[in-house]
Amino acid sequence: MFSHSSDTVNTSGHPFIGVQWPVTGSKGDRYTVEMTDYGFSCNCPARVKCKHIKGIEAEFEA
Numbered sequence: 001m002f003s004h005s006s007d008t009v010n011t012s013g014h015p016f017i018g019v020q021w022p023v024t025g026s027k028g029d030r031y032t033v034e035m036t037d038y039g040f041s042c043n044c045p046a047r048v049k050c051k052h053i054k055g056i057e058a059e060f061e062a
């Protein structure tokens, strides 16, 4: 699983590292986004930073 560095969240040493967020895709597929020390990972097939990760990042921008 790839980790994608975040432009909006400084994940290094973040207290939410290891936290997993369930995400439902546009086709009803279920994926899991996890914060790691290096950014965010998602278990969907996309190799680029996917909309699932971006959706979680957006929640940190509030």
Ligand SMILES: [Zn+2]
Pocket: 031, 042, 043, 044, 045, 046, 050, 051, 052, 053
């Ligand atoms: Zn994804």
